Amino acid sequence: MQIPKGALVVSCQARADNPLHGPVYMSAMARAAEAGGARGIRANGADDIKAIRAVTALPIIGIAKVWDDRFPVYITPGFAQATEIAAAGADIVGLDATARPRDGEPVERLIGRIRRELGREVFADIATLEEGRAAHAAGATYIATTLSGYTEETASRKAEGPDLELLSALVAQVPAPIVAEGRFDTPDLVAEAFRRGAHAVVVGTAITNPREITRKFVQAAS
Numbered sequence: 052m053q054i055p056k057g058a059l060v061v062s063c064q065a066r067a068d069n070p071l072h073g074p075v076y077m078s079a080m081a082r083a084a085e086a087g088g089a090r091g092i093r094a095n096g097a098d099d100i101k102a103i104r105a106v107t108a109l110p111i112i113g114i115a116k117v118w119d120d121r122f123p124v125y126i127t128p129g130f131a132q133a134t135e136i137a138a139a140g141a142d143i144v145g146l147d148a149t150a151r152p153r154d155g156e157p158v159e160r161l162i163g164r165i166r167r168e169l170g171r172e173v174f175a176d177i178a179t180l181e182e183g184r185a186a187h188a189a190g191a192t193y194i195a196t197t198l199s200g201y202t203e204e205t206a207s208r209k210a211e212g213p214d215l216e217l218l219s220a221l222v223a224q225v226p227a228p229i230v231a232e233g234r235f236d237t238p239d240l241v242a243e244a245f246r247r248g249a250h251a252v253v254v255g256t257a258i259t260n261p262r263e264i265t266r267k268f269v270q271a272a273s
C-alpha cells in the first residue's frame with residue numbers, strides 16, 4: 052500500500068521512558084490520528100505495529116529502533132529487524148539510509164533485499180542530498196528528510212527548525228516521492244513543505260508526544 056500524495060502521516064512512537072509507551076497507547080494514538088484525517092502512520096517496533104495494524108487499514112511505515120553503542124545507525128539497522136516489522140504488518144519499511152557506519156550489510160544491499168525478499172517498499176531516512184540520491188538509486192521508494200540535524204555532519208541544522216532547503220533540493224534533484232519529516236511542528240510548516248513539492252509530510256512529536264508539547268507550554272509559562 053502506498054502513501055498517497057498530499058498525505059499527512061502521523062508518527063505514533065513513545066520510548067520506554069515515556070508514560071505513553073506501549074501498544075495500547077500507540078494504537079489509540081493511531082486511531083485518533085486517523086479520525087483527525089491522517090492518511091498514514093509511522094510506528095516503531097513489532098508490538099506497536101501489530102496493535103496498530105489491528106485497528107487501521109491506513110498504510111503503516113514500520114521501523115524498528117535498536118541502539119548499539121558501536122554504531123550510530125539505530126533505525127531498522129538490519130534485515131532481521133526489517134523482517135520482524137514486515138511480519139507485524141508494516142506495508143513499508145523505514146530505515147536509516149545515511150552513509151554512517153553500520154553493523155552488517157551495506158544499506159544499498161539491505162534496500163534491495165527488503166524489496167526482493169520481503170516484498171515491501173522502502174522509506175529511506177536520510178540527512179543529505181547525496182544520501183537521498185544514493186537511496187533512490189538503491190531502490191528506495193520514498194526519500195525522507197528525517198535525519199537532517201541528527202547526524203554529525205548535519206548537527207547544526209537541529210536548532211534551525213525543519214530542513215526546508217534539503218527538502219527543496221531533493222524535490223528538484225531526486226525523481227522520487229520526497230517526504231518531509233523532522234521538526235515539522237506547526238500546520239504552517241506542513242503547508243510550506245507541500246508548497247515546496249513534498250509528496251507527504253510526517254509529523255510526530257507535535258501531535259503524539261504530550262510530554263514534549265507540555266514542556267513547550269511550560270517554557271512559555273515561566
Ligand SMILES: CC(=O)N[C@H](C=O)[C@@H](O)[C@H](O)[C@H](O)COP(=O)(O)O
Binds near residue numbers: 062198235255
Ligand atoms: C531522529 C529520529 O530518531 N527521528 C525519529 C524517527 O522515527 C522520531 O523520533 C521522530 O519523532 C520522527 O522522525 C518525527 O519527527 P518529529 O517528531 O520531529 O515530528
